[in-house]
Amino acid sequence: MTVQDLDAADRRILDALQSDGKLSNSEIAERTGMSTSPCWRRTRRLEDNGFIQGYRATIDRNRLGLGxxxxxxxxxxxxxxxxxxxxxxxxxxxxxxxxxxxxxxxxxxxxxxxxxxxxxxxxxxxxxxxxxxxxxxxxxxxxxxxxxxxxxxxxxxx
Known part of the structure; x- marks a missing residue:
């Protein structure tokens, strides 16, 4: 799968997860205008093909004392x-x-x-x-x- 294979729905999923990696599949589906099953399959495909490489929290470095x-x-x-x-x-x-x-x-x-x-x-x-x-x-x-x-x-x- 290459970037040319991404359609608008794939891009909406990537945008949604990039802004909030804690979204549940149903929340992603709602934000992207999809039903849950196709949304779940597309998300897994994006993971399997390396577009989504992991999920992590964004931490404020200043709150950690790293000024x-x-x-x-x-x-x-x-x-x-x-x-x-x-x-x-x-x-x-x-x-x-x-x-x-x-x-x-x-x-x-x-x-x-x-x-x-x-x-x-x-x-x-x-x-x-x-x-x-x-x-x-x-x-x-x-x-x-x-x-x-x-x-x-x-x-x-x-």
């Missing part, structure tokens, strides 16, 4: 496969790194990091990230205001 959000641009010395893989494995083990992307342009990786405060971030960045082998340069960009946090993918635009 500092930082985007970190990292350049590595060489672009060998082994060095990139070692970097990826290391950052994947840090709970402070909530997402990591391999990027093109001026940096090699973009990390999204959360910490309780600036002192904690300074400690983490200097003792963990900076000490990873192969780091050529690192730039920290501190979030001052979260204007539009990630809330889901634009299902109807695909």
């Amino acid at each position: 500092v959000l930082v985007f970190v641009l990292v350049q590595i010395d060489t672009h060998s496969e082994a060095e990139a893989a070692a970097f990826e494995k290391a950052v994947a083990s840090f709970p402070q790194v909530v997402s990591c992307f391999s990027v093109g342009g001026g940096a090699d990786f973009l990390l999204q990091v959360v910490c309780r405060n600036l002192d904690e971030y300074a400690e983490f960045s200097m003792t963990q990230i900076r000490r990873l082998p192969g780091i050529k340069a690192m730039s920290s960009n501190f979030v001052l205001k979260e204007i539009k946090p990630f809330e889901g993918w634009p299902v109807s635009a695909s």
